[in-house]
Amino acid sequence: MKTKIITCIICLLLISTPARPAEKAAVLPILEIVKAVTKKVIKAIDLRIQKLQNKTIWLQNAQKKVENVLSKLKLDEISDWTKKQKELYKGYYDELTKVKTIITYYQRIKEITKKQTRLVQEYERAWNLFQQDSHFKESEIHYMKSVYDGILEETIKNIDQIFLILDSFTTQMSDLKRLEIINKAADEIDSNYDDLILFNQQNIMLSLQRAKTEADVNQVKQFYGIP
DSSP: OHHHHHHHHHHHHHHHSOOOOHHHHTHHHHHHHHHHHHHHHHHHHHHHHHHHHHHHHHHHHHHHHHHHHHHHOOGGGOOHHHHHHHHHHHHHHHHHHHHHHHHHHHHHHHHHHHHHHHHHHHHHHHHHHHTTOTTSOHHHHHHHHHHHHHHHHHHHHHHHHHHHHHHHTTSOOOHHHHHHHHHHHHHHHHHHHHHHHHHHHHHHHHHHHHOOSHHHHHHHHHHHTOO
């Protein structure tokens, strides 16, 4: 199902995207897919969290009403009716605990997805600058593109993991397994982000090393926002 969704997005982007320079053609579709899907995931999570928070308020209010009734009962008034109220209270408590746990999961997923958004933003910023830097040869720019392609392709796999986590709430999956998938997705996105930052820093350092004059060095620093 997820593969079909991503395939449809690819087709739509290829149809709607105007012609671009050759060096950007391969990167753009993957980039736009990652940006579009990530944005939709964050929006979907926000909606789910809002619904669960509304449900939490309702459960808390219902639980409090039952709790108030039970607190007014005397020990000698225990009967089938009060037993049902206790069972109802327990039901609200168990459901409330479950909802709060799911909200925690969703918030963690949202943080992971936001990290992926920062990865894309950092990629776009650096890639646009490197293409304008005269210290790099055309062959080096092509090499950079191939590295970025690889990182972006890995983010597609991260999106699959996020979809797997979201799907897990409608299937019989244990909390332990769900947490395992969440931690794995978080680790992979952290690794991809760190690789991107390191690669960008290495390229900036190379540009600085190729600067021939102090004025050129200062210009490079200013270009990349280095203090």
